[in-house]
Amino acid sequence: MSPRLPSPLPLFDHALLCVAQKIVPCTQREEWLDSWRAELWHIHHASPGRRPGILRLAVDLPLGLLLDALWLRTHSWRRTFSGTPTLCLASLQALCLLSFLIALASYGGWHTLGLHLSRQAEHCLLAAPFILFVSCATATSHRIERTSTKKTVYWINRQLFFAAKTSLVLLLAFLLSTDLSRPFYVPFPTGADLLQILFFVILALVSLRWSFFDQEQRCKQCLRYLATPARVGRPSHNLLEWNGTEQICKQGHGLLSIPEMESSWRQSSQWIDPPSGWNEPASI
Amino acid sequence: MSPPRLSHSAALILKALSLGYCFGFDVMEVTGLPSGTVYPALRRLERDELVQSKWEPEQDASANQRPARRYYQLTREGKAAALAATERYPLLARLLPEKHS
Numbered sequence: 001m002s003p004r005l006p007s008p009l010p011l012f013d014h015a016l017l018c019v020a021q022k023i024v025p026c027t028q029r030e031e032w033l034d035s036w037r038a039e040l041w042h043i044h045h046a047s048p049g050r051r052p053g054i055l056r057l058a059v060d061l062p063l064g065l066l067l068d069a070l071w072l073r074t075h076s077w078r079r080t081f082s083g084t085p086t087l088c089l090a091s092l093q094a095l096c097l098l099s100f101l102i103a104l105a106s107y108g109g110w111h112t113l114g115l116h117l118s119r120q121a122e123h124c125l126l127a128a129p130f131i132l133f134v135s136c137a138t139a140t141s142h143r144i145e146r147t148s149t150k151k152t153v154y155w156i157n158r159q160l161f162f163a164a165k166t167s168l169v170l171l172l173a174f175l176l177s178t179d180l181s182r183p184f185y186v187p188f189p190t191g192a193d194l195l196q197i198l199f200f201v202i203l204a205l206v207s208l209r210w211s212f213f214d215q216e217q218r219c220k221q222c223l224r225y226l227a228t229p230a231r232v233g234r235p236s237h238n239l240l241e242w243n244g245t246e247q248i249c250k251q252g253h254g255l256l257s258i259p260e261m262e263s264s265w266r267q268s269s270q271w272i273d274p275p276s277g278w279n280e281p282a283s284i
Numbered sequence: 285m286s287p288p289r290l291s292h293s294a295a296l297i298l299k300a301l302s303l304g305y306c307f308g309f310d311v312m313e314v315t316g317l318p319s320g321t322v323y324p325a326l327r328r329l330e331r332d333e334l335v336q337s338k339w340e341p342e343q344d345a346s347a348n349q350r351p352a353r354r355y356y357q358l359t360r361e362g363k364a365a366a367l368a369a370t371e372r373y374p375l376l377a378r379l380l381p382e383k384h385s
Contacts, residue, residue: 064319071324
């Protein structure tokens with residue numbers, strides 16, 4: 001719908017609408033323009049007692065118009081990127097950068113920080129086998145999978161994403177341990193080195209555990225977060241039937257069924273692909 | 285399901301809509317809230333399905349020689365939320381006058 005205006009809008013409003021419409025996503029632009037054109041027309045043609053003052057017309061309304069356009073844009077981004085692997089990796093990169101900048105500021109320059117990081121990286125590498133052993137021993141990520149050429153592509157994608165995410169969380173753990181141990185370097189120079197290794201081990205264990213958990217909560221095909229968890233079965237009937245939680249991929253790629261308790265007939269989470277042709281219209 | 289927790293401004297906007305103020309400028313005028321608060325809040329309320337919007341019929345607007353407006357009205361959940369907000373913030377009922385059409 002496109003309301004026709006009985007008289008044109010003032011030039012300032014017209015120019016403002018032209019600029020702000022660029023912020024609005026294309027699919028919603030026309031409706032947004034229509035509703036704001038009508039809204040502004042009514043404001044300018046309100047009865048003298050109701051007409052807003054000059055300040056409100058010049059400052060408040062343009063601000064509202066811009067914020068409305070920005071809300072639509074951010075909402076559209078939120079819907080597009082929410083739960084995606086891109087957002088996950090971008091957030092981790094941003095955190096790494098922030099952590100690095102804090103370290104740079106606290107050590108006072110590239111050279112000092114570089115020397116410190118290279119020395120501490122060697123120490124932290126010594127702790128790596130322990131961290132890997134504990135993380136792999138406690139991770140439970142077995143799934144029942146069917147293999148096909150198509151699935152292999154998804155498997156490679158999953159492993160690449162997992163590798164990138166794990167590298168980033170380990171880097172973040174290392175940088176955070178540097179930031180956290182920095183205040184102890186002046187009073188206890190020797191103890192601070194050990195403290196940093198301790199911080200790194202703790203943070204790396206936590207972050208690796210998160211990395212495994214996060215991987216389990218994602219769709220096997222598109223790697224987005226699974227949604228709409230639903231309880232299935234009753235815990236009191238555990239010996240008689242399966243019970244647990246089911247999560248579904250919003251894009252319809254499948255279903256993850258997570259048992260409440262490990263039993264002999266269901267020891268781990270199971271990924272269930274949708275049956276072929278499930279999303280095609282039923283033929284009558 | 286319990287009604288959602290609303291901010292003061294969202295509760296004020298819901299209350300205004302429940303009293304018959306049904307478009308952006310009308311709500312802005314009666315609540316005294318800036319437009320930068322009212323319009324994004326209306327979008328959020330619509331996203332949360334507390335409010336739904338519809339265009340005024342073109343014929344009605346043309347008959348009055350003005351462009352059609354976008355009207356907002358409360359949904360069933362919105363009415364419940366407005367009621368809960370009035371109970372939570374009793375001052376809301378005294379802040380906003382009933383609309384005289």
